[in-house]
Amino acid sequence: MSGPRIFCIANQKGGVGKTTTTVNLAAGLAAVGQRVLVVDLDPQGNATTGSGLAKRELPASVYDVLLGTHGIAAARQRSPHAGYDVLGANRELAGAEVELVEIDRRERRLRDALREVAPDYDFVLVDCPPSLSLLTLNGLCAAHGVIVPMQCEYFALEGLSDLVNTIRQVHANLNRDLEIIGLLRVMFDPRITLQQQVSEQLQAHFGDKVFATVIPRNVRLAEAPSYGQPGVVFDPASKGAQAYVAFAAEMVRRLGRPAAAGPEGAPPARAGNTAAA
Ligand code: ADP
Numbered sequence: 207m208s209g210p211r212i213f214c215i216a217n218q219k220g221g222v223g224k225t226t227t228t229v230n231l232a233a234g235l236a237a238v239g240q241r242v243l244v245v246d247l248d249p250q251g252n253a254t255t256g257s258g259l260a261k262r263e264l265p266a267s268v269y270d271v272l273l274g275t276h277g278i279a280a281a282r283q284r285s286p287h288a289g290y291d292v293l294g295a296n297r298e299l300a301g302a303e304v305e306l307v308e309i310d311r312r313e314r315r316l317r318d319a320l321r322e323v324a325p326d327y328d329f330v331l332v333d334c335p336p337s338l339s340l341l342t343l344n345g346l347c348a349a350h351g352v353i354v355p356m357q358c359e360y361f362a363l364e365g366l367s368d369l370v371n372t373i374r375q376v377h378a379n380l381n382r383d384l385e386i387i388g389l390l391r392v393m394f395d396p397r398i399t400l401q402q403q404v405s406e407q408l409q410a411h412f413g414d415k416v417f418a419t420v421i422p423r424n425v426r427l428a429e430a431p432s433y434g435q436p437g438v439v440f441d442p443a444s445k446g447a448q449a450y451v452a453f454a455a456e457m458v459r460r461l462g463r464p465a466a467a468g469p470e471g472a473p474p475a476r477a478g479n480t481a482a483a
């Protein structure tokens with residue numbers, strides 16, 4: 207296997223923790239020596255600002271890369287504190303949806319662009335917008351797998367079916383590599399009985415596709431973006447940060463990649479559940 211593992215963090219609902227998961231998983235992976243690129247595919251640019259970059263002052267953005275006016279190597283930037291690179295986004299990206307329709311290989315623009323920097327990374331994490339749009343399609347066409355953050359709410363399972371269907375279609379028609387890597391329970395509050403029940407339902411339905419790590423609701427994760435840092439960097443001792451560090455370790459274990467600085471006496475990898483394409 208060569209080149210980076212490329213994962214989309216996707217869920218067509220907004221506010222479910224996609225961006226928080228992207229930047230904290232990236233920081234967690236970087237902390238154990240993995241080389242990571244975050245691609246911000248959301249015109250809101252929250253992964254960009256949450257990584258400490260000013261989205262209005264980007265020399266070039268993912269928009270320019272998708273439209274082919276800038277190369278990705280020149281457009282990426284280093285997050286000042288978080289230890290990974292970012293291909294940033296801002297409002298401009300909203301226009302790409304329309305402009306891309308005219309362009310050749312419109313759903314493969316990101317996939318094609320990433321080839322240029324593939325040797326530089328172990329992981330590429332794509333923060334998707336809250337839609338199943340052409341932008342998200344670019345993410346899904348470029349990726350080996352999808353990580354789905356979700357809150358354990360009553361309608362969680364129902365909302366999942368559109369995403370699962372889209373992933374199936376992309377797998378069948380555009381990208382044979384694509385699979386769901388796993389569902390990540392986020393903003394979890396164990397005191398709420400309903401959340402416990404939905405969590406159990408998820409495990410019953412999806413088995414090993416539900417990550418063992420659970421991300422608790424934790425205010426430090428919500429405060430960190432205003433300091434331009436992932437929670438993992440902003441307050442490493444917080445419960446939320448520690449959960450994302452554990453999640454990064456779980457990802458590395460699942461993929462069979464040795465962490466450069468194995469940090470913990472982690473439970474054994476769950477056999478037969480690697481993400482091999
Ligand atoms: P999305 O990218 O799916 O729209 P975000 O990651 O931006 O979702 O999260 C939505 C809001 O919830 C943000 O204000 C974020 O700071 C907050 N948030 C995300 N995860 C947590 C968590 N585990 N605990 C507390 N707040 C969280």
Ligand code: MG
Nearest residue numbers: 224225248252
């Ligand atoms: Mg977001």
